[in-house]
Amino acid sequence: MTNTAQATPEICPHVAIINGEIKTTSLKIAEHFGKQHKSVLRTIEKMQCSADFRERNFALSSYAQSLPKSGIKNLPCYEITRDGFAFLVMGFTGAKAAQWKEAYITAFNRMEHELQASLAPPSRARILMHLTNGQIERAEALPDTMCLVSVKDTATVVDFIRFVLPEAFLPTVLNAATQRVLAILERQKGAKPINLSTNHENDGDLL
Numbered sequence: 001m002t003n004t005a006q007a008t009p010e011i012c013p014h015v016a017i018i019n020g021e022i023k024t025t026s027l028k029i030a031e032h033f034g035k036q037h038k039s040v041l042r043t044i045e046k047m048q049c050s051a052d053f054r055e056r057n058f059a060l061s062s063y064a065q066s067l068p069k070s071g072i073k074n075l076p077c078y079e080i081t082r083d084g085f086a087f088l089v090m091g092f093t094g095a096k097a098a099q100w101k102e103a104y105i106t107a108f109n110r111m112e113h114e115l116q117a118s119l120a121p122p123s124r125a126r127i128l129m130h131l132t133n134g135q136i137e138r139a140e141a142l143p144d145t146m147c148l149v150s151v152k153d154t155a156t157v158v159d160f161i162r163f164v165l166p167e168a169f170l171p172t173v174l175n176a177a178t179q180r181v182l183a184i185l186e187r188q189k190g191a192k193p194i195n196l197s198t199n200h201e202n203d204g205d206l207l
Contacts, residue, residue: 015107026078057084
């Protein structure tokens with residue numbers, strides 16, 4: 001993913017996803033805040049932060065610089081996270097620096113939102129369809145708190161309930177499950193179902 005967040009044409013912070021993290025670079029910070037890159041590197045190396053903070057927020061990297069005559073030379077730079085950026089530019093002063101700080105914070109926020117949206121799982125819904133002679137009679141959405149169990153699997157469900165619930169809860173839970181199964185069986189016979197709940201009328205094989 002190479003998406004880069006931008007602001008206005010005059011103030012265009014460089015924020016990108018690098019190795020799965022939202023970062024900027026010491027090169028761009030030097031360019032945008034009007035400082036020499038070697039000065040920014042020196043500031044990073046002299047920062048009074050913990051070794052853990054430095055390791056998490058300043059990743060040593062390199063960039064290729066063309067030589068005057070021919071060839072290229074690899075020079076050091078840093079990939080910097082949002083927290084690292086905030087720590088580094090804390091001491092940068094002036095009106096222009098303030099504009100860049102604000103623009104970078106906005107860019108980091110925007111990129112973080114875009115990254116979270118791209119990683120979010122797709123929405124889903126469980127649908128219970130009631131069939132009559134192979135034709136869909138009606139359909140309804142099932143909430144995640146409700147499970148669908150066939151009558152033939154009731155014994156397995158009961159065994160599971162016995163396994164996961166404390167003994168004190170078993171009588172109440174098993175009685176409710178038994179009554180619901182009886183209601184389903186009565187319904188399948190065509191008889192008037194037992195009225196167990198006002199919230200789940202005509203809910204098929206829902207336990």
